[in-house]
Amino acid sequence: MNPLASLTDAVPTPFWLDDPQRPESHPALVGGTRCDLLVVGGGYTGLWTALVAKERDPGADVVLIEADRVGGAASGRNGGFCEASLTHGLGNGLERWPDEIGRLERLGRENLQAIEDTVARHGIDCSWERTGSLDVATEPYQLDDLAEVAEASARYGGEPLLLDAEAVRAEIDSPTFLGGVWNKDVAMVNPARLAWGLKRACLDLGVRVYEHTPATKLDEHGAVIAVRTPYGRVTTSRVALATNAYQSPLRRHRPYTVPVYDYALMTEPLTDEQLASLGWRHRQGFADCANKFHYVRLSADNRILWGGYDAVYHYRGRVRAEHDQRPETFATLARHFFTTFPQLEGVRFTHTWGGAIDTSTRFCVFFDTSHHGKVAYAAGFTGLGVGASRFGAETMLDLLAGDHTERTELELVRRKPLPFPPEPVRAIGIGVTQWSMARADRNQGRRNTWLKALDRFGLGFDS
Template sequence: MTIVAPAAQRTAYERHAPDPRLVEQALAGSRHAVFWLEDAPGPHHEPLTAATTADLAVVGGGYLGLWTAVQAKRRDPGARVVLLEAETIGWAASGRNGGFCEASITHGEDNGRSRWPGEYSALERLGRENLDGFERDVRELGLDCQWERTGTLAVAVEPHQVQWLGPDALDAGRVRGEIASPLFLGGTWNRRDTALVHPARLAHELARVAVELGVEVHEHSPVVDLAGGRRGPVVLHTPRTTVRAAKVALASNVFPSLLRRTRPMTVPVYDYVVMTEPLTAQQRAAIGWEHRQGLTDLANQFHYARLTADGRILYGGYDAVYHRGGRLSSAYEDRQATYARLTSHLLATFPQLAGVRISHRWAGAIDTCTRFTAFHGLARGGRVAYAAGFTGLGVGATRFAANVMLDRLAGEQTERTRLSMVRRLPLPFPPEPLAGVGIELTRWSLDRADHRAGRRNLFLRTLDAAGLGFDS
């Protein structure tokens, strides 16, 4: 759905839009390919071809599955753990994201306080402890993932957003002294609650550690059915063979759950990014960015950006595209209009980079749910645990969720398992066509709010009152 706003209501990115020819030139020659996966190809793991047994079977070779397998072996080195991945390790969201590893396990403070006001202090503390633990694991396990705990600079790009910054805000001069953009009117720099990683390296390193700990990792081994479990082992069926497991952890992210009852709780939303070629010394000097922070803005349809180890800029966000019926398809990933829009916004943010080339463009599907943060559950008499709905903040939160699943599979009562965030499931999405209409109306309304100085319409205010609203 496209919004044509009056000139007086254009966003900063529209008011400062570059010459379209610069956008076209920047994208000319770009490749539809995931930079991270090209930059760090992983080792090959053989498919499962013979029936086997396991104390714990993990379904999914992204961050959640890998952390679950690693932590299971650290808890019980003698346990037999088998991990089954339908494609290759980290090929989906875990290898395509922006590499922002956040402390928040609630998709930000506003979302957490509005949904769990009585336990938000504990959730905030547990999230920070999780990020600190992540950093220790990077060091102790030797995870070569380009870890940088640089924090995030959140910037206001519209006058009304300056009011949202709070008492610790940096003025325009100080923000531009960190990252030079004429669009930045103020900001806050949270130095401790975000780290940056190389997404594909992180996935492959977790797989390496898992194998070294004794986990049996199998790629190209999709689980197509789940049987039993209520009074005996759970049987996982792959196209070639079976696994009989005492316990199962489901970590299939955006892909349809093996548990039919949980399928309506997530929908796939496509997120898009562009990546520049390595900046020249002159270009780097023109933008500053010496402290290499993550960067985001305060709009409802927000952008995120960061520097890579070799001096590229990753720039993504804004468009979040849902396809009716919750369909997943690689055909949805090469969306030219979105890549042109992102490149235009990049050059509006950094006009001094006119002439820069985009080397890579790609997309991936995010698993979102109605509360915009992960949910957790048990099935089959407590033998099957699952977590999903990370809504784009899974790099750090998957480590926390892995420990939740392992606690619950072990029947342990911990501070994590007692959280109402863990014990309660989100409202499911309605069936089509209502889901598609509601998602499109929400997206249209958020865009409209960005074009109306942040003023939320009746639909968004109704969602807010019902506890279903989203505020980035």
Template sequence: MGTTVFERLAPAASVVDHSLAGTRTGVFWTHDLPASLKPDRPPLRGVVRADLVVVGGGYTGLWTALLAKLRDPGRRVVIVEAQRVGWAASGRNGGFCEASLTHGRENGARRWPREIDELDRLGLANLDEIEAAVSSLGLDVQFERTGQLAPAVEDHQLEWLADWRDEAANDPGVVWLDELSMRAAVNSPTYLAGVWEKHTSALVHPARLAAELARACEERGVQIFERSHVTSLDEGVHGVRVVTPGGWVEARQAVLATNVFPSLLRRNRLMTVPVYDYVLMTEPLSDAQWAEIGWRDRQGIGDLANQFHYYRPTRDGRILFGGYDAVYHYGRRVDPRYENRPEAWRRLASHFFTTFPQLEGLRFSHQWAGAIDTSTQFTAFFGTARGGRVAYAAGFTGLGVGSTRFAGNVMLDLLDRADTERTNLEMVRRRPLPFPPEPAAAIGINLTRRSLDRADHREGRRDLLLKTLDAAGLGFDS
């Protein structure tokens, strides 16, 4: 096999060693959150009655609760969270708030060709509505509508960019950048060309988004109970009963927003797998270091490899750098032990200095990891249970910063039995294929990961396994 640019231009081991000396293991975003946005909410005790109970205090649950109150301010809404608001994926992601509901147009067109234009339109409208909500609700989340850069870092990726440029020839929001223009935008010696989608992505502070959504919910009367692990979902006196060790909630309706964690519905236990993603955060760059790399337009960046990197600037002048490794562990378990993977952080550090060799000497202040809820269609799936009294969404596959709000509207529509543009989507009505049970899941997922890595080392050429998955509608290329 060939090599990638990250192998051909790898920095010295001493550069990586220096950058990781003294790096703190912990999530930068939550460490950066002011105490005023981290109130200590009580656990559930006794019996609480509600019209709607939401299980899960991440983006999915918070958006659903907020939207429910905005639709009907008189509705009694309760959120029950096993840990703290936003402690899992919602507080530790990269902060890319994207318009796409389908993990890119190509992935969506492969699965829902008849409605991909509609899905793109709805996704862009959803992002516009998030931006409007940030303004109208006064959400201090460091929202920046900067768009996203997609650089080619290997010769074979130039053809993919050319196809993208031709397909978007009439879209003024998609800008083609040749090598010189790309290097003027962000100065990396790895960049051969790029595309800038100017309007389809924003940056946010992830932990602030969760905290501010919770604040907006509580200001409108939503009750939030933390440290209240839900043990069962039962039939209730008037609908459903959500049970915790300290008590339960009796409600007419329920929303399950547990995403990567095991579903309370047996039918959904095989629908997602947890895949671990790893991240580094630099210390703040000096003015001279920023001058070396430019990046004046502050776009989020995601390269074009199968095992891709994502990176972005922060409000206080740092760079977040993550991705590449996506690790599945046998048994579908979500376990804090899986978050400690020094080899993943060393690999990311090496790739960072390949991307920005002029920043040699910079240190990383934080390193962390988290689990992504992955579905076989690489986008969220939806449904109802218990006679339509329970709605669920899961499987966001790394797109949850933006698409969880769309999911909240879908679930509320489903609970209302409303005939809407959203509920009529094939993407909403059709469930994806489940993952197989173990050991088949581990074998299949890890063989696929190996094939994707091999494709990156073979000028993008996909092997028989990937071609078979593509033909079965299960393929994914980035």
């Protein structure tokens, strides 16, 4: 079977959002209003900020505004890997914050548990599964790196399981797998239903939610901040910006992230026989160890989500709906799928989609405040925001309150990454980096002079 034939009937829409249980959107804000805290953005970061703010102070008047629909962007179309890591993996954290990595790993595990507790407490129906995730080697040179990752994880409180080729194929059977590490501090989740469940929890606690309400301008007037929207103005004493891949109303915020498009396919539900041919009894997610990597997991109804590989930047960082579909990437992903799982020949894909990721030069979240401490923002999660967004919310609220906490003392919080350069240097640099990363994958992982220079200055590009 030609792998491309598997795409014949796929609909161009995110699988998670193509759900009959998708809630109706709330009306836009019309007219002015006042509140104690305004949250700008209705993805995970904004939803967690509003929810935690109400849990901390039930009497606070909290308003959340969203330009489109809650959960309609990255939060409703990602792979659904809810990871404990706050640093885009232990390796990145060790390289950048070696003196506080133990604390960051502990805070990440506590954050993951707090998410699980919230899901249970509010009865959020999001197919939460604490299965963990596998990092798999598909080239021999990657095996030593996996062993180092496992050793480091155990040193900082993790409980990794290092698997040889036979053991990893006993978990998920692919002829391409040569070894793996099973990280237990990961949950699989239906990402859209998590966002919708957080929205409902916010409403239950009294948060006022307005969808189809973009923030167009932010002004300071003495002790208050005025945020303009198309049909009115919100006056508040504190603002949490959670716009992530989308353009922030705060100009100084914008150079620190670029939107990178990531793409995914979803198969039809597997039959019992097809699933048995893979093993996969423990339902872990997995990702391979290449620079241009794939991320893969099972849905609640035993479909396979197959995503990643290409990370596409559009000149000047344009975020547009037409970028959500990229047939050449879908064709590449389909070919790779059947190389990894030849026993699934004949399986068809039902959905194709993409979306923008907020990428920073250090691959993980950063923070800052402005307007004399009345405005805070968190952004740059670089594809690992499902879990880390809650940590980002707690940290923003600490910063807005002026509290000195374990979170605000972290170097990760106190220092921002280097910004991306302006165009056209930005696009040229990203293009050279992508070419170099693909070349390293073809060359036993060897990094060329360009990548080594980026490493030296703590710069990077990822999704």
